[in-house]
Amino acid sequence: MPLFQTIQFNETTKILIWEITESFEELVSKVTLKEKTQRRLDGMKSQMHQRAFLSVRMLIQEMGFTDKDLHYDEFGKPYFDCHNYISITHSYHFAAIIISDETVGIDMELQREKIIRIADKFTDYECGYLQPHLTEEYVKKLTVIWGAKEAIFKIRNEKGISFKDHICVENFSLDKPQTQASLHFDDFVKDFDVHYENIHSENFEGNFTLVYAFEK
Numbered sequence: 521m522p523l524f525q526t527i528q529f530n531e532t533t534k535i536l537i538w539e540i541t542e543s544f545e546e547l548v549s550k551v552t553l554k555e556k557t558q559r560r561l562d563g564m565k566s567q568m569h570q571r572a573f574l575s576v577r578m579l580i581q582e583m584g585f586t587d588k589d590l591h592y593d594e595f596g597k598p599y600f601d602c603h604n605y606i607s608i609t610h611s612y613h614f615a616a617i618i619i620s621d622e623t624v625g626i627d628m629e630l631q632r633e634k635i636i637r638i639a640d641k642f643t644d645y646e647c648g649y650l651q652p653h654l655t656e657e658y659v660k661k662l663t664v665i666w667g668a669k670e671a672i673f674k675i676r677n678e679k680g681i682s683f684k685d686h687i688c689v690e691n692f693s694l695d696k697p698q699t700q701a702s703l704h705f706d707d708f709v710k711d712f713d714v715h716y717e718n719i720h721s722e723n724f725e726g727n728f729t730l731v732y733a734f735e736k
C-alpha cells in the first residue's frame with residue numbers, strides 16, 4: 521500500500537505517511553531524481569534504506585513537489601527553495617514527511633522495551649513524572665519523549681544540543697495527543713508544541729509513535 525495516512529493538521533501543515541511495500545525497482549520507476557540524489561541513493565548500503573529514501577520522494581511528489589525542489593544543508597537538514605518547511609523521518613517500513621509554513625520537525629519510532637535501557641541517556645527533567653514500574657506506559661511515554669527530542673533537534677539543527685540536558689518535555693497523558701517542550705541552550709529558551717499519535721499497520725507487528733513539533 522503506498523500512501524498510508526494523511527493528516528491535515530491545520531490549513532498550512534500536512535503530514536504524509538508512506539508504508540513501504542513496493543520493491544526498489546517499482547519505486548525507482550516512479551520517481552525522477554536529480555544527479556546528486558541518484559549518487560546518494562547509489563551509495564546506500566541497505567536496500568531498505570534506499571526504499572525509504574525513494575518513498576520520501578513519492579511523498580513529496582504527492583504534495584506537488586519534485587526531487588529538484590528538495591535540498592539539504594551541510595548538516596543533512598532538508599529544505600525547499602520555497603517558503604515551506606519540510607522535515608523527514610523513516611523507520612522500518614514507514615517513511616513520513618511534514619510540510620508546513622511553520623518551523624516543524626518530525627520523528628517516527630517503533631515502540632520497543634529496549635528504549636528502557638537507554639532512558640537515562642535522554643531523560644532527566646522527565647524523571648520527575650515518569651513511572652518506570654508501569655512498564656507498558658513507560659515504554660510508550662519514553663518513545664514520545666525520544667521522538668519529541670528528535671523532532672526538536674531536527675528543527676534547531678544545532679551542534680552541541682543534548683537530549684538529556686537541554687530539552688525538557690512536559691508531563692503528558694497518553695490519552696491526549698499533545699504536550700509542550702522547551703529547549704534550554706546557549707542562554708535562550710525556545711518553546712515547542714508537541715503532537716504525537718500511535719501508528720499501527722496490519723503488515724507489521726508492533727506499534728509506532730509518530731511525533732511532530734512546532735516551534736512557538
Ligand SMILES: CC(C)(COP(=O)(O)OP(=O)(O)OC[C@H]1O[C@@H](n2cnc3c(N)ncnc32)[C@H](O)[C@@H]1OP(=O)(O)O)[C@@H](O)C(=O)NCCC(=O)NCCS
Pocket residue numbers: 573576595596597598607608609610611626627628641642670673674675677681682683684
Ligand atoms: C540526524 C538525526 C536527527 C536523524 O534522526 P534519525 O532518528 O536517526 O532518523 P530519521 O529517519 O528520523 O530522520 C532522518 C532524516 O532526518 C533528516 N535530517 C538529517 N540530519 C538532520 C539535521 N541535522 N537536521 C534536521 N534534519 C536532519 C534527513 O531528512 C534524514 O532523512 P534523509 O537524509 O533520508 O532525507 C539523528 O540521527 C541525530 O543526529 N540526532 C541528534 C543526536 C543526538 O543527540 N542523539 C541522541 C542523544 S542521546
